Amino acid sequence: MVPLYGFLEGDTLGLLVLAHDGMSLRELADRLRSAAIVRVEVTGDVVVMVRGEAADESLTVAEAGLRALDRFDVRRAPASAQGLA
Amino acid sequence: MLHREDWIDLARGLDWELSWATEEDVFPTAISGEPALPRAAWVSWEEPFRTSFREYVEMQAEKEAGVRAVREAVGRLSDAQALDFSWLNGVKLHSAMLPLAEFAAVVGNLRAARFGRTSAWRNAALLGALDECRHAQIPLLVMHDLVKWDRQFDWTHRLLHTNCWVAIAGRHLVDEMLLLADPIEFAIATNFVFETGFTNLQFVGLTALSDQVGDHLFRSMLTSIQTDEARHAQIGPPVLAVIAQHDPARAQRLLDKWFWRSWHLFAIVTGFAIDYLSPVDKRAFSFKEFMHEWVIGQYRGSLREFGLKEPWYWDEFVRSLDHYHHMVYASAYTYRATVWFDFALPGPDERQWLAEKYPASWHQYDGIWQRIAERWQATDPGVDFGVHGTSIVGFCHLCQIVLCCGTPERNDAVAIEHDGKPYIFCSEPCRWIFEQEPERYAGHRDLVKRVLAGEAPGNLVEMLTQYCGLTYETWGKDARAGSYPWMKRPPTPRRPGAGA
Numbered sequence: 001m002v003p004l005y006g007f008l009e010g011d012t013l014g015l016l017v018l019a020h021d022g023m024s025l026r027e028l029a030d031r032l033r034s035a036a037i038v039r040v041e042v043t044g045d046v047v048v049m050v051r052g053e054a055a056d057e058s059l060t061v062a063e064a065g066l067r068a069l070d071r072f073d074v075r076r077a078p079a080s081a082q083g084l085a
Numbered sequence: 086m087l088h089r090e091d092w093i094d095l096a097r098g099l100d101w102e103l104s105w106a107t108e109e110d111v112f113p114t115a116i117s118g119e120p121a122l123p124r125a126a127w128v129s130w131e132e133p134f135r136t137s138f139r140e141y142v143e144m145q146a147e148k149e150a151g152v153r154a155v156r157e158a159v160g161r162l163s164d165a166q167a168l169d170f171s172w173l174n175g176v177k178l179h180s181a182m183l184p185l186a187e188f189a190a191v192v193g194n195l196r197a198a199r200f201g202r203t204s205a206w207r208n209a210a211l212l213g214a215l216d217e218c219r220h221a222q223i224p225l226l227v228m229h230d231l232v233k234w235d236r237q238f239d240w241t242h243r244l245l246h247t248n249c250w251v252a253i254a255g256r257h258l259v260d261e262m263l264l265l266a267d268p269i270e271f272a273i274a275t276n277f278v279f280e281t282g283f284t285n286l287q288f289v290g291l292t293a294l295s296d297q298v299g300d301h302l303f304r305s306m307l308t309s310i311q312t313d314e315a316r317h318a319q320i321g322p323p324v325l326a327v328i329a330q331h332d333p334a335r336a337q338r339l340l341d342k343w344f345w346r347s348w349h350l351f352a353i354v355t356g357f358a359i360d361y362l363s364p365v366d367k368r369a370f371s372f373k374e375f376m377h378e379w380v381i382g383q384y385r386g387s388l389r390e391f392g393l394k395e396p397w398y399w400d401e402f403v404r405s406l407d408h409y410h411h412m413v414y415a416s417a418y419t420y421r422a423t424v425w426f427d428f429a430l431p432g433p434d435e436r437q438w439l440a441e442k443y444p445a446s447w448h449q450y451d452g453i454w455q456r457i458a459e460r461w462q463a464t465d466p467g468v469d470f471g472v473h474g475t476s477i478v479g480f481c482h483l484c485q486i487v488l489c490c491g492t493p494e495r496n497d498a499v500a501i502e503h504d505g506k507p508y509i510f511c512s513e514p515c516r517w518i519f520e521q522e523p524e525r526y527a528g529h530r531d532l533v534k535r536v537l538a539g540e541a542p543g544n545l546v547e548m549l550t551q552y553c554g555l556t557y558e559t560w561g562k563d564a565r566a567g568s569y570p571w572m573k574r575p576p577t578p579r580r581p582g583a584g585a
Contacts, residue, residue, distance in 0.1 A: 003537060005479045005488070005509055007496045012453065013416040014479035014488035014498050014509075016533055035476035038419045038460060039453050040493075069507035069533075071500040 002061055002068050006032035009075040010040040021062035025055055029074045045077035093135050097205045100124075117200040118267030120332040127202040130323045132209050134316060141212050145219070148309045152223060155305035160227070162234055164302065170564045171429035172298045175362030177237050178426050179291070180224045182255065182354050185245040187220035189263035193275060197268035197320070206320060210268070213276075213317030220310050227306055236559050240425035247554035248541070250532050251424055254485035257529065258346055269324060273336065274343040277321030281387065282344065283351045285314045286379040290370075291358060297367040322387070329391040338521065340388070341396040345514040348402065349409070349484050356410025360442075361428075365435045371442035373406045398514045401497075405490065407446035411439075412489035415453050419474045420487075421561035422549055429564045430458065432571045449493045458572060466568035475545055480531040481511035483519045490515075503527060 006017040006028070015035050019028050025048040033042055047054045050064050050072050066072060103111060114121040136144075165173065194217055197210035228241035244252050245259070262274045288311035295304040329336040352372075359372040370378070381403075385395060396402065418428045431439065431454055440447040457472060464471035479488040479498070490512035491497030499516045500509045503523055510516040519526050535541040541552045549555040 003533070005498065005500065007488075007498065009495075010449075010452075010493050011496075012412040012450075012489060012493055014496055015474075016477040016479055035474070038472060038474050039415060039456060041456065067507070069500070069509065071498060071509065073496075 002066065004028070004061075004066055005069065005071045006035070007071065007073045008032050008036045008040060008042060009073070010042060011036045012039060014071075019061045019066070021060060023061050024057065025050075025059050025061070025064055025072075026057040028061060028072065029057070032074050042074070042076060047075050047077050049073035049075060089137065093137060096137065097135060097208050098203075100204045112200055112202055116196070116267060117202060118269030120328070120335060122202070122327070122331055124202070126327055126331060127206075130203040130206055130327065132205060132319050132323060134319060135205075136209075136212060136316065138212075141215070145215070145313075148312065149219075152305050152309045155302055156227065159301045160230060162231065165231055166234065168300055169298055169364045169367075170427075171362045171364065172295075172300060172358075173235075174426040174428065174564055175358035176228075176300070176303055177240065178357060178362070178424075179354055180228045180238070180241045181244040181425065182350075183224045184221040184241060186255065186259045186263065187217045189259045190214075190217040190275065191221070193263040193266060193271045194317070197271055201268045201272075206268075206272075206324070209317065209320050213320065216313035216317050219313065223306050223309065227302060237425050237427070237561075240559065243554065244425065248532075249424060249553040249555065250480065250485070250487070253532060254480075255350070257485045258350055261525075262343065262346070269328060270339055272321050272324035273328065273339045274347075275321075276318050277325050277387075278340060278343040279347045280314050280318035281321050282384045283347050283380060285311060285318055286383065287351065287355050288314065290375050290379060291355065293369065294359060294363055294367070297369060298363060322391075325391055329393055333393065336391070337393055340393060341398070341514075342518050342521065344384075344396050345398065345402070345512075345518065346484060348405075349486055352405075352410045353413055353486070357414055360410065360439065361414050361431065361435075365438050368438065371439075372410060373442065376406050396514075398512075398517075401512070401514070407443055408449075408492050409490065411443070411446070411450050412491075412493070413487065415450060415457075416478070416487050416489055418563075419457065419472070420478060421563070422469065422473060422545070422555070423553065424561045425555065425559055427562050427564035430454070430461070430567070430569060432458075432569055434571075446492070453493070461563070461567040462572055462574050464567060467566040469562045469567070472563070472567060477533060477536060477543065477545075479509060480533055481515050482508045482529070482531055483510055483515035483526060485529075485531055486511065 002019045002021060004017050004019055005014045007014050015032065017028065017032050017035060019031070029046050029048050048057055049055065050066060055064050108124055109121070191214045194210045194214035198207050198214060201207045201210055224241055228238045231238040245255055262279070263271070266274055288307045292304050292307045292311065295307065325336060356372040359368065359370070359375060388395060417424065418430070421428045436451055436454060440451065460472045480486065481488060488496060488498045488509065488511045497512045498509055499513060500507065501516065502508070504527070508519065510519060530538065532541065536543045542548045549560055
C-alpha cells in the first residue's frame with residue numbers, strides 16, 4: 001500500500017488515501033472524492049495534480065512517481081467548474 | 086515599620102554578588118537560556134507592577150473568595166443545564182485545554198524562578214507559578230461538579246492524558262513552550278506572545294461572551310484567571326527588551342515561531358467559541374473582529390515598541406483570519422467523534438450571520454454546511470456516522486493539527502523530504518519552524534505515522550476507543566443529534582403492510 005495525502009478542491013482538509021502502485025490516477029481521484037463526500041461533492045471531470053503539474057489520469061501511481069506520504073491534488077477540470085456542490 | 090515603598094525595591098532585587106562561583110556556574114546557559122549575557126545586561130530589568138508576597142496572598146485570598154461566592158450562588162447543576170447547548174460545548178473545549186497546560190506552566194515559571202537572570206524576574210516568576218497552580222485547580226473544581234451530569238466534562242482533567250489528536254497537538258505545544266523552554270524562551274513565548282498577545286485578551290473577549298450567554302460561573306472563573314495572567318504576563322516585555330537589544334535576530338525568531346504556534350491553538354479554542362459554539366443572538370462580534378480589535382493592533386504596537394518587525398508571514402496570518410477556524414471547524418464537525426465535545430451545526434440564521442461577518446470568504450464554506458445539512462435530512466436523527474468522515478485525516482508534522490491551512494480552493498499544505506524521510510506541514514510557517522530546528526521535531530510521530538507504524542489502529546472506531554480513550558458516551562456528536570427546528574426532513578415512507 002502507498003499512503004498518500006490527498007487534497008480535493010473545495011474541501012477543508014487533507015485526507016490520507018491508501019493507494020497501491022498499480023492504481024490509476026483516475027481511481028485515486030475517485031477514492032479521494034469518495035472520502036470527502038460528507039463535506040463536498042465534486043462531479044464532472046477533474047484534474048489530478050502531482051508536484052504542482054496536471055498528470056495524465058491513465059498513469060498509475062507508480063508511473064506518476066508518487067511515493068509514500070507524497071501530496072496529490074484533485075481539482076475541477078476547467079470545463080466542469082460548475083460541478084462543485 | 087518601613088513603608089512599602091521603602092523596602093519593595095530592596096526585597097525584589099536581592100541579587101547576590103558572586104565571589105567563589107561564576108555566573109555560568111549559577112546560571113548555566115543551557116538552562117538559563119541564550120544569549121548568555123553578562124549580569125550588567127539585566128540590571129535594568131523592571132516589571133511595571135511590583136507585588137510583594139504579602140500583597141499577593143491578600144489579593145489571591147480575595148479572588149478565591151470571589152470565585153467561591155459565585156460558585157455557591159450560581160454553581161448548581163441546574164444553572165449549567167439552563168445554558169445554551171452550543172455554549173456548553175465551547176466550555177468543554179476551553180476547560181479541557183486549560184488545567185494541565187496551566188499545570189505545565191507551573192514548571193516553566195519555576196524554572197524561571199530559579200534560573201531567571203535577575204532577582205526581580207525570579208520573584209515575579211515565583212508568583213506566576215502560584216498563579217498557574219490556581220489556574221489548574223479552578224477549572225478542575227468547577228467542571229468536576231458537572232461530570233455526574235455529562236461525562237464529557239471529565240475531559241477537563243483527562244484530555245492531555247489521552248492520545249486524542251487534540252491532546253497530541255496540545256502536548257506538542259505545551260511540552261515545548263512550558264516544560265522544556267529555557268526562561269528566556271519561556272518569557273517570550275509564554276508571557277509575551279501567548280499571554281500578552283493572545284490569552285489575556287482572549288479572557289476579556291470570552292468574559293464578555295459568557296456574560297451575554299448568562300454563564301456567570303464561567304465568567305467569574307475567567308475573570309479570576311485573567312487578572313493573574315495580566316500580572317505575570319508583565320514578565321515578558323522586560324525580558325524581550327533585553328534580548329531585542331542584545332540579540333535582535335533571536336528575539337525576532339522566537340516571536341515569529343511562537344506567534345504562529347499560539348495562533349493555531351488560539352484560533353481553534355476561541356474561534357470555535359465565538360463564531361460557532363455560542364447562540365447567534367448573543368454574539369456581539371465575530372472572531373475576526375475580535376482579532377482585529379484586541380490582538381492585531383496591540384501586538385503590532387508591542388513589536389514596534391521593541392524595534393521589532395511583524396512576523397515574515399504576517400500577510401498570510403491576516404488572510405487566515407477569514408479561513409483557518411472555519412476550515413478546522415468544518416473538518417472537526419465531520420470528524421466530531423474524534424474529540425470529547427459536541428458540535429453545533431450552523432443553521433440558516435448562523436450562516437447568514439457568518440456571511441455578513443465574513444463577506445470575502447464565507448461563500449466557500451456555505452455550500453459545505455448546506456451539504457452537511459442535506460445529509461442530516463436524509464439520515465435518521467442521532468445516526469452520527471451517517472454524517473461523519475471515515476478516512477484517516479492528515480496532520481501537520483509541526484503543529485500536529487489537521488491539514489487545514491489555506492482555503493477550500495487551495496490548501497496550503499507543504500510536503501517535503503528531510504534526511505530522506507517524508508514530512509508534511511499545514512503551512513509554510515510550520516515548515517519554517519521545523520527547518521529552524523529539525524533535530525528537535527523530526528523524530529516526533531504524528532497520528533498518521535503512528536498508524537502506519539502499527540502503534541495505533543487504522544480503523545476509526547478502534548482508534549477512538551482503543552487509542553484515543555474515547556467511548557460512545559464521551560465522543561463528540563452533533564449537539565442536537567442532527568435534528569434542528571429549521572431542518573425539514575422528508576416524511577418517512579410507510580412500510581408496506583405497516584399498521585396505522
